Amino acid sequence: MDFQWTPEQQAFRHEVRAFLAEHLPPDWEQMAEGPASHAQTAFAREFCRKLAAAGLLVPHWPARWGGRDADPWTALILAEEMWMAGEPRGGQYMNVNWIGPTLMRYGTPEQQERHIPPMARGEVLWCQGFSEPEAGSDLASLRTRAERAGAGYRINGQKIWTSYAGDADYCFLLARTAPGKAGITIFLVPMDRPGITVRQIPSIIGEGDIHEVFFDDVEVAEEERLGAEGQAWEIIATALNLERVGIPRYALAAKAVRRAVAILQREGRFRGAVADQAARAAAACEAARLYSYALVDKRARGELPGPEASAARYATVLCERLAAEFVVEHLPEALAGGEPLLLAHHQRAIVAGIASGAAEIQLNLIASQLLKLPREPR
Ligand SMILES: Cc1cc2nc3c(=O)[nH]c(=O)nc-3n(C[C@H](O)[C@H](O)[C@H](O)COP(=O)(O)OP(=O)(O)OC[C@H]3O[C@@H](n4cnc5c(N)ncnc54)[C@H](O)[C@@H]3O)c2cc1C
Structure with missing residues (x-):
């Protein structure tokens, strides 16, 4: 393997550094304490919009979705510089790394049109609703249920440790539609849907970082399901692989x-x-x-x-x-x-x-x- 950066890669790193130097406030290092504080999340919304306008939010995405068709090394350089700067994109790193690309692969054309462009413009914040009180490492034992109700589903259950939930616009949610691993399904749920309650968990890693999220008779439409019923395991295997090398x-x-x-x-x-x-x-x-x-x-x-x-x-x-x-x-x-x-x-x-x-x-x-x-x- 050749570990020399090409002149183009070096130029891209300088472009990202110059952007950071111009757009991070002088007291940024203080703000970067408490990785998911409300103040940082609010800052991230403005920052990501500017990053997108400069073509630096999703350069590795296809041009069709607002990217530059750049290769994975470009994505890595971008992520290294952002993480070294204390991740000023806040929770939007998830959109960029895996939620957007997962929707590109598994979303319907309507879901893609609805969700991907706002992500590419840096306008939305998603949270990841996977873990539950009795289901973390053993994710397959999750108990949040999505039952058929009319033309859609009704969701009941609880998530925990959900980062950014208090400020998020959408949740990439795992819920059970049938028993077993093959009975888990993904829903793309707006966080302002009636029946969703978010409770912050006090933590030394920053106020606003982790939450409990309760779902009480939350109605979701059939069109808000990602993939087929029971396809969650296959989809999140791809998504988590993207996430694991993304940070x-x-x-x-x-x-x-x-x-x-x-x-x-x-x-x-x-x-x-x-x-x-x-x-x-x-x-x-x-x-x-x-x-x-x-x-x-x-x-x-x-x-x-x-x-x-x-x-x-x-x-x-x-x-x-x-x-x-x-x-x-x-x-x-x-x-x-x-x-x-x-x-x-x-x-x-x-x-x-x-x-x-x-x-x-x-x-x-x-x-x-x-x-x-x-x-x-x-
Ligand atoms: C800061 C923070 C942010 C988070 N954000 C999110 C989020 O946004 N969305 C989300 O869904 N989740 C989130 N999580 C939850 C995280 O994914 C889980 O904490 C993690 O998956 C572990 O699950 P658990 O907490 O239930 O611990 P457990 O799975 O109960 O594990 C407890 C201990 O037992 C050990 N253990 C468990 N099973 C095995 C095994 N088979 N072999 C060996 N050892 C084992 C573990 O290593 C660990 O040390 C977050 C957690 C933290 C701390």
Whole structure:
């Protein structure tokens, strides 16, 4: 694999950096604390509109849907720069990474016309209604029901940990239409539909980040179902693969390590065991970056990511944890104020390995699918 960036790729990175330099406010690092605060989400709405107008929100989407037909490397460069800047797109990164592309693949022409152009213009915020109180890693056991009612469905149940739900316009919702894994169906539900109640869960990672969402006799039309009844599992397998390689969290972790090292060097405290630990964290960030690049390379060659996606994701979890531990051990005062970038990274790293799926599940997948280890006899 050739790891040199082409002149065009370098120019694109500069274009994104110049946009960020022009459009992020001087106090942005403070705002980037509390990754999904209401203030950041409100800022993201304006920011994404401007990003879209500059052709930088969905460059990797087809021109037909407002993109530039750019390759997966362009998407990666964009995501690296955004994540390093504290993800100023807020929850709209989900639209860009996987909700839009999933609708392009599985939506009806009407669903596509309705939902994709507003995403490409940076005007809508979606949330992901998957997890339930008893169904996180074991998503197939979810209990929210969608029962046939007249020409559509009636939905009852509860979701939990739903990021951005308090500000979202739509929910990409999983609900059960029949028993078992093959009985789960996707609905595209407006969040202002009667019967939906959103309750914020207090959290140290930012007010407005996670929520419970209750569905009480929520009526949805047949046309709001994505795909066929029971097709959710197939559709979300594609969607989650897009999501897993879509967040270059290593980029912010590496930046946090560099920032912490610079402070420690300035203060004459960067030596011995401190330097060793910094090197381990920096090496882990680099490993996660290269694992992710191998996946992007595969995608650029038109191949779907396989079980190596789990290795890339686990490597990323490890690097975020090592970077956070390094800062906590050697620069804890930075987290008490004065270094918003380090605090912003710390808040994101706290949930590494649980927020978009438990790390242990990735380890299971690495063991069974990548290393093909035998299962222990029961
Ligand atoms: C900040 C944050 C934001 C989130 N945002 C969203 C969102 O927007 N939408 C959404 O739908 N969900 C969201 N989630 C939920 C997230 O996807 C779940 O927390 C995650 O899938 C784990 O599920 P769980 O919390 O039920 O934990 P569990 O699945 O109960 O896991 C608990 C522990 O048991 C371990 N474990 C479970 N099963 C196994 C196994 N088979 N083998 C080995 N170990 C296992 C896990 O690794 C974990 O350590 C968010 C979570 C967080 C923390």
